[in-house]
Amino acid sequence: MRAVYPGTFDPVTYGHIDLIKRARNIFDEVIVAVAHNPSKSPLFTIEERVRLLQRATRSLRGVTVDHFDSLVVDYVRRKRARVMIRGLRMLSDFEYEFQMALTNRKLSEEVETIFMMPSESYAYVSARLIKEAGAFGADLSAFIPPYVADALRRKLSHR
Numbered sequence: 023m024r025a026v027y028p029g030t031f032d033p034v035t036y037g038h039i040d041l042i043k044r045a046r047n048i049f050d051e052v053i054v055a056v057a058h059n060p061s062k063s064p065l066f067t068i069e070e071r072v073r074l075l076q077r078a079t080r081s082l083r084g085v086t087v088d089h090f091d092s093l094v095v096d097y098v099r100r101k102r103a104r105v106m107i108r109g110l111r112m113l114s115d116f117e118y119e120f121q122m123a124l125t126n127r128k129l130s131e132e133v134e135t136i137f138m139m140p141s142e143s144y145a146y147v148s149a150r151l152i153k154e155a156g157a158f159g160a161d162l163s164a165f166i167p168p169y170v171a172d173a174l175r176r177k178l179s180h181r
Contacts, residue, residue: 025049025136026098027107028090030057031071032064033170034078035152037144041109042079044138051084053101058091065153065177074170095130103133110137111145153178 025045031038031054045052056071064071068089075087090097098106106126108119123135139145147165156162156174163171 024051024103025105025107026053026055026103028055028094032149034074035147035166037140037147040140040144045107054087056089095126095133098133106135
């Protein structure tokens with residue numbers, strides 16, 4: 023069975039990678055789908071986010087990286103998947119994710135949303151906090167791969 027793990031991934035974190043690996047243990051194929059979503063004002067371009075994710079997942083058989091700029095349920099259907107993976111870190115994620123899952127179910131009853139929790143060590147990591155800490159020169163090695171940290175440093179130095 024094929025599942026889609028959509029998100030902004032701005033930037034990809036060890037928490038994202040953890041969920042991708044764990045989803046792959048459940049599903050035959052996982053498509054990591056990077057959302058264009060300009061309303062979130064991403065720091066990285068869509069191409070940069072795709073490249074960073076491809077590098078993060080290159081050793082994972084059955085995982086592909088793609089991008090989309092449509093309703094996520096339409097993308098999931100186009101990819102002939104029936105399952106969408108969403109990560110829940112803390113209780114604060116639940117209300118938004120629950121609301122989105124119910125809306126997506128109304129838009130497409132054949133697409134199921136499955137919530138997965140990251141490992142405890144990544145439960146508090148968010149891309150937003152990583153960018154904020156990175157802007158102040160924090161050591162991010164516990165949160166993101168070294169090549170992502172390098173890309174983030176370069177990106178922040180040009181702001």
